[in-house]
Amino acid sequence: LSIQVHPDNEYALRVEHEYGKTEMWYILDCEPDSFLYFGVNKEITKEEFERRIQDNTLLDVLKAVPVHKGDVFFIKSGTIHAIGAGIQICEIQQNSNTTYRVYDFGRVGKDGKPRELHIQKAIDVSNLSPIESDFKPCGPEEKNGDCDTVRLASCEYFTTYESTLNGTTTLHVDDESFGSILLIEGSATIENDGTTLEANKGDSVFIDANSGDVKITGNCQWIYSRV
Incomplete structure (x- = not known):
């Protein structure tokens, strides 16, 4: 670049x-x-x-x-x-x-x-002063059943998370923002409101705002982004 x-x-x-x-x-x-x-x-x-x-x-x-x-x-x-x-x-x-x-x-x-x-x-x-960073996720790691999630970055424009799943979990998409899933490892079945998608590594899934509970099943890892 x-x-x-x-x-x-x-x-x-x-x-x-x-x-x-x-x-x-x-x-x-x-x-x-x-x-x-x-x-x-x-x-x-x-x-x-x-x-x-x-x-x-x-x-x-x-x-x-x-x-x-x-x-x-x-x-x-x-x-x-x-x-x-x-x-x-x-x-x-x-x-x-x-x-x-x-x-x-x-x-x-x-x-x-x-x-x-x-x-x-x-x-x-341009900012002409050095910027200090350890280049690691900014947030705490949280475990929810079969799913481990860590916040990668957060600012007034977006928040992103990384999740690792071995089993089944539910992701809630509220009315404040759409959700974006990018699968970075493995494969998953994603279900919401009667729709089922099979997603593999590299696939990107867009979830409308106010979709409610989204069920994810698989052995996989993804990045989740929202406004």
């Missing part, structure tokens, strides 16, 4: 007339020695930030983080970031298309020209 950053709502609404973007990444799988970029590795000024973009030394001040299966990266708006090679992720994000490309490794597009950079906007919105 190109080195990029997303603005917050205030800046994006004022400049782009749409919302900003906060997102999270869950590492589904990765090759040995894979890494990604997450913020800066030391405090830098806007002047140094711009200079390093221009002289191709920006990577020297970015935090390169080795990744492992199951790691969680919460990427608040303003966080400079990029996915490296050999990584499969699940991304949950605020619904926005506003991305400022900071650095593109000297690549060119299909037309043979460098892709557009958005340097001044990136300077405006």
Whole structure:
């Protein structure tokens, strides 16, 4: 991925007339020695930030983080970031298309020209202080019968959970938000209001808000997201 950053709502609404973007990444799988970029590795000024973009030394001040299966990266708006090679992720994000490309490794597009950079906007919105994180789930683990659940990340835009099931459990989908299930291991039977779905690893299931109790049976693992 190109080195990029997303603005917050205030800046994006004022400049782009749409919302900003906060997102999270869950590492589904990765090759040995894979890494990604997450913020800066030391405090830098806007002047140094711009200079390093221009002289191709920006990577020297970015935090390169080795990744492992199951790691969680919460990427608040303003966080400079990029996915490296050999990584499969699940991304949950605020619904926005506003991305400022900071650095593109000297690549060119299909037309043979460098892709557009958005340097001044990136300077405006980037957090240039290091961000501390252990890259683990943020919440406590809860056991409910055959199902173990842990909260991965939570913010004003979304909350996500990871659940591991060996048997049967019930998920309640209230009227405040739809539910989204992404099966990341195994297979499951999902039942609600007379509808039965067979889901396998990689399948995504959308559940309408106010669907009530959803019965899930299987030996599987999934990520559940809601507004």
